[in-house]
Amino acid sequence: MMFSDEFEARFAEMLPHYPTKRSALVPTLLYAQDEVGFLSDEVIQELAGRLDLTELEVRNVISYYSMLTTMPRGKFNVQVCTNISCLVRGGEEILHHCAKKLGIGHKGTTPDGLFTLEEVECMGACSWAPAVQINYDFHENLTPESMDSLLNDYRAKASK
Numbered sequence: 001m002m003f004s005d006e007f008e009a010r011f012a013e014m015l016p017h018y019p020t021k022r023s024a025l026v027p028t029l030l031y032a033q034d035e036v037g038f039l040s041d042e043v044i045q046e047l048a049g050r051l052d053l054t055e056l057e058v059r060n061v062i063s064y065y066s067m068l069t070t071m072p073r074g075k076f077n078v079q080v081c082t083n084i085s086c087l088v089r090g091g092e093e094i095l096h097h098c099a100k101k102l103g104i105g106h107k108g109t110t111p112d113g114l115f116t117l118e119e120v121e122c123m124g125a126c127s128w129a130p131a132v133q134i135n136y137d138f139h140e141n142l143t144p145e146s147m148d149s150l151l152n153d154y155r156a157k158a159s160k
């Protein structure tokens, strides 16, 4: 398994900052996922070896965090929160609107590979509910209309 020079430089720089190798697992998984697109069997095997963990230990951590995935995703991962604050402020409406607009359900990916849709638990943006996270960016106080323009912005971004 080969990672880019950029990944290797980040990994080498980060590792000494942690008291044990295992503590570096989550950021290492995020860097690897950003590079490969998802956490493949090959990536899991490689990182388990580097951090002195079993593959099962790595998979257990991946299964805990919704931002980590072992399945390929679209270019933009649209995570819609439907937890309590978002729920009372229209989170479910946003989720159903996205599903209808994109023609996919929970964990589905559009045929053009642009969007994956996910219903997620609280992402810590309750004060600005309803909230959506797309890749690393937060979008808050959404309505079906503002969600539409957001999806259009991402579509336009992809065509540049």
Ligand code: FES
Binding pocket: 081, 082, 083, 084, 085, 086, 087, 121, 122, 123, 124, 125, 126, 129, 131
């Ligand atoms: S409940 Fe949606 S961000 Fe907290």
